[in-house]
Amino acid sequence: MPLARDIIAAMAILKVIRLGHPALRTKSKEVDRKELSTKFFQKFLDDLAKTCVKNSGAGIAAPQVGKNKRVIVVHVDPKNPRYPNKKPFPLTIVVNPKVLKKSKITKEDWEGDLSVGIRALVPRSKTCIVTGLDRLGKPVTYRLDYGFHARVFQHEIDHLNGIFFIDRVKRKETLSELKEWKRYWKNKKMLRSRLK
Ligand SMILES: [Zn+2]
Numbered sequence: 001m002p003l004a005r006d007i008i009a010a011m012a013i014l015k016v017i018r019l020g021h022p023a024l025r026t027k028s029k030e031v032d033r034k035e036l037s038t039k040f041f042q043k044f045l046d047d048l049a050k051t052c053v054k055n056s057g058a059g060i061a062a063p064q065v066g067k068n069k070r071v072i073v074v075h076v077d078p079k080n081p082r083y084p085n086k087k088p089f090p091l092t093i094v095v096n097p098k099v100l101k102k103s104k105i106t107k108e109d110w111e112g113d114l115s116v117g118i119r120a121l122v123p124r125s126k127t128c129i130v131t132g133l134d135r136l137g138k139p140v141t142y143r144l145d146y147g148f149h150a151r152v153f154q155h156e157i158d159h160l161n162g163i164f165f166i167d168r169v170k171r172k173e174t175l176s177e178l179k180e181w182k183r184y185w186k187n188k189k190m191l192r193s194r195l196k
Contacts, residue, residue, distance in 0.1 A: 010043070014051045014065040019116040019164065021066070028061075028068040028160040031095050033137045045093050045135050049073050053091065056082050057114045059152045061159030064115055070096045072156035076149060082112065086148045094140065097132035097157050107147055110185075111155060111165045112178075119181045121174040122165050124151045 017023060035041050044067070052060040052073045058080065062071040076089035102125035112119040128150045130142045144150035155165055169175060176185055 011050050012047045013054050014047050016051065016055060016060075016064050016114045017066050019113075021115075023063050023066045023068055024115060024159070024164060025162045026063065026068045027162050028063055028070045030070050031133075036095060036133070036135070036137050042135065045071065049075075049091055049093060055114050056080050058083050058086075058148075059156040060114060061156045063159050063162075070160045072097055072153070072160070074149070074152050074156060076152065083148070087146050089149050089152070092142075093135050094130065094132040094142075095135065095137075097130050097153070097160070099154060099157055100129045100131050100141075102128035102150075102154070108170075109147070109151060110181075111151070113155075113165055115164075116166075117178045118166065119174075119176050119178065119185075120166060120169045121171055122151075122155075122168050123170055124154050124168075126150060128154060130157070 031041070048060060048062060048065060048071065051065060052075055058076050059072060059074045061073075062069045072094050073092065074089055074094070075091040076083065076086050078084065078086060078088050105126050106123040107126050108121045108123045110119050111122045126147050127145050130144065130153050132140055134140050142153065144153055158165065158168075166175065174185065
């Protein structure tokens with residue numbers, strides 16, 4: 001049996017592709033149970049999760065590492081400097097995720113992405129229900145009543161359909177490079193009060 005440290009050493013941080021790469025605009029394929037059960041695919045899931053954590057992402061989707069398979073990772077860590085003050089969501093891998101239901105009520109909030117240094121306000125349904133499989137192929141359902149969690153799932157599932165968050169931006173004037181975002185938008189009181 002391999003030692004735990006050998007397994008950890010074998011895990012790799014994958015390269016995150018940048019906006020403009022065609023894989024981000026390709027519809028991803030479902031993962032069948034046979035493929036999911038292979039050692040190769042299980043290692044890919046570990047690598048994808050590790051890549052999310054190491055890049056301080058609230059989530060990542062397989063196309064972001066150039067693999068057009070329907071897999072997402074969600075991980076909301078309150079210690080993450082990119083998304084402070086959000087309720088935690090444990091490191092979770094969902095295979096073949098689907099938004100089963102989403103609220104008509106939407107809310108705008110800031111989104112960014114590991115594939116581009118831009119943020120913008122994006123309207124999303126406040127709550128949603130997501131179904132899919134866990135890494136062992138067992139059906140799972142997530143009832144996402146907390147807005148930010150529902151947002152991250154919707155954002156990541158969009159990636160599987162070749163949709164990038166900037167496609168959903170309504171107020172284009174909020175599209176900001178990170179430096180400008182920090183300077184002009186992050187603490188903008190007027191905007192904050194409009195968002196409440
Ligand atoms: Zn993304």
